[in-house]
Amino acid sequence: MENVPLLYFFLIVMAMSILHRKKKQQTKSWLSFLLISTSVVFLSACSSNTLTLEKDTLETNEVGLALIKGQTNDQAELTIDGTVVPHEEGNFSYEVKLTKDTPQKVIVTTHYKKEKLSKTVTIAPSKAFVKHVADEEKRLAAEAKEKAEKEKIAKEKAAAESAIVLSETTPTQENYDKAFTLVKALTDENKSFSERLEKVKQTIQLAAAKAEKMKTAEVALATAETQPTKPHYETAKLAIAQVPGGAEELAKRLDTVNSTIVAAEQESARQAAAEVTRLAETGGDQGGPVTTEMVFVTPTGKKYHAGKCGNGTYTEATMDDALARGLTPCSKCF
Template identity: 35%
Template sequence: MLAMIGVLSFVGLIVGGVLSVKALIRKQPNKKVFILTGVCFLLTAGAFGLDSSVPEIELAEKSIETNDQGLATIVGSTNDQSEITVDGEKINTKNGEFTYKVTLKDDQPKKLTFVASIGDSDQAETIEVKPSKAFIAFLNEEKQEQETLKKAETALVLAESKPTQKNYDEASTRITSLTQEQTDFTKRLAIVKENVPIYEAVELAETKQTKEQLDSATALVANATLNKDSLVQRLTTVQQKITAKEKAEKQIAAAREAVEKAEQEPTDDHYNQAIARIKELPNGNPDLTNRANNVKQTLTAQKEEDKKVAEAQKATEQQAQAAAAQTPESQVPNTQAVGNTILVTPTGSKYHNRKCGNGTYTEATLEQAQARGLTPCSKCFG
């Protein structure tokens, strides 16, 4: 607007100047022409003066799309006196023209405000940068690639921490599926492959817990390049378990031997020795414990039987003593005469010092006869 006013005023100034010159030449001064010329002069000076002190900015477009890489170039114009900035960043201008490149990071549009400044005066223009369809497709592909890359990294880290054949195969599949070769991944995967047989040897030693498997794994671990300290510690644990297993086997053998001896010769000492050996076992042994309990039951039964026999003998002796106490003194046999040997019959109730009547007589001691409850014959000991 100011530029147009300036141009029109300038044209008016020229016309007024020409008319004023003609009037002077003709010596016919025209006051109106002089006034018009003066006004045009003032307007021209004012327009051009104001135009140089007002900031101007004009963007080629109000909205722009990016290319397939998310890049957009913004073009604009300004006057020579204006300073152009966007988000606080100064933009260089040349002959009143400027360009600015912006790159979107995602699929969301972005608004930028360009400001032209002269002193304390500002003028702003806003433009919206939109992602193109090609750029959105590129972002989706890149996102998918990043997800694939992340999964490959996760699988590789797992394979490095636990290099089994399964984990190696999974990592290898993930890395192979990448669209761009990852040299670092390939090198790391090769190291995992070298350590797979070492790791599996350690796992086998842990499962079998034999000295043969332990020695084989130990030899391989010496060349491990992944988790070597951890593998050595695991083999140390295997060695400890093997040692404990051998000790337990010896303890079980000793306990079994003690139980067998107690079964063959059931005595309290043998039983106690068997129980002591069983208690030494870290996890016990139900079978040996049951067998020892059977020995205990046998001992208990034997003791009960012995007790019954002892009680029976005691009762017999008490009966004999009672019978002897009831026999008259005159009928007590002269043991010195017969030498404590008397005669008895299988079914008789008396004992004799000679054959007395019919029957089968056998020799016996006085104690044996009294134990049977026999009393002296009145004929023989009358």
């Protein structure tokens, strides 16, 4: 289509030159022939498929945009890279945007009366666009890095939070150590986490101290239970009093030991009083041989002894009293 005006102009010029010839009849014949030929050529050209591009190589602006311009038959269908593009009386323009800093080839195609024409336009990235792409890549990389760092911090914080909660609900040294390690490894220091861990640490230390005091009290109480004497009772009482937060169960057991000791003292006093009464009633003489042998007994024992035999609380008693209580002689002493 782009050659039609030139051809049409050429034929007109020829027609005008012939008009100046002297032979008018011949001139009219030639003129008629040229005008008819010109019309035929023009009409034929207008009814064919055409495609003209202003430029077949374009350079983008700083953001990667380039504008393809051209002309085609006003009845033709125009597509660019497969996309139908509208045109106005054959004139068209189409904006292309590069996404990479490398050249891109664009195919421009027209269809008219089963005729197809295609041309290629090369879109070259400008220096400004190449710089823009590089800057954009740096920006996106920085954003990705920042996002990854935030996600890492959030993940670390969540793990530390879970570990601290576990150490608070179950304050063992193992749970505390795990939480401490996670908090220590945090990218950003967390004062709240450190304060909570310090409380857990104090709780564990108090529990450890109580356990140690409880162990000491248990040993002292066990001794008092097997050997219910005043000194053992006082030792156990002091040990229990030193247990942080108290030890109610141990205190109850200690009360039982005290009851045993009091009962033994009362029994010993009763026996002494009974002996005094007996001697007073007999005047110290029963008119015959009187057994005055003395032995040693314990409040809960089943044997009488010649002396203190082993651990326990021993009191003196007459052989008669020992026999009256149903006691039998100790195999070690007799």
